[in-house]
Amino acid sequence: MRKDGIFIAVEVDDNAAADTELARRLTEACPVDIFAQGGDGALEIVEQNLDECVLCRLCLDAAPDGVVRIIKLYDQGAVLA
Numbered sequence: 001m002r003k004d005g006i007f008i009a010v011e012v013d014d015n016a017a018a019d020t021e022l023a024r025r026l027t028e029a030c031p032v033d034i035f036a037q038g039g040d041g042a043l044e045i046v047e048q049n050l051d052e053c054v055l056c057r058l059c060l061d062a063a064p065d066g067v068v069r070i071i072k073l074y075d076q077g078a079v080l081a
């Protein structure tokens, strides 16, 4: 899944997004509430918060490598590493 803000886009591997434990970890990790859990526990990306991203990398640390991608739309699509 992917959602785009004006400055930031967030992409999460679809299989990983269905993992409720990973969804819980991401929801807890992000300081600006870009991640949430739906009624079924699966991950949701909160579109209206995307541009609040502070590039803290906590979501990258909370997920296996490559599962979450933070894309800097303001920087020609550079991916936060």
Ligand code: SF4
Pocket (backbone or CB within 6 Å): 010, 029, 030, 031, 032, 033, 034, 052, 053, 054, 055, 056, 057, 058, 059, 060, 070
């Ligand atoms: S880099 Fe930080 S602020 Fe941005 S989505 Fe990940 S946890 Fe949230």
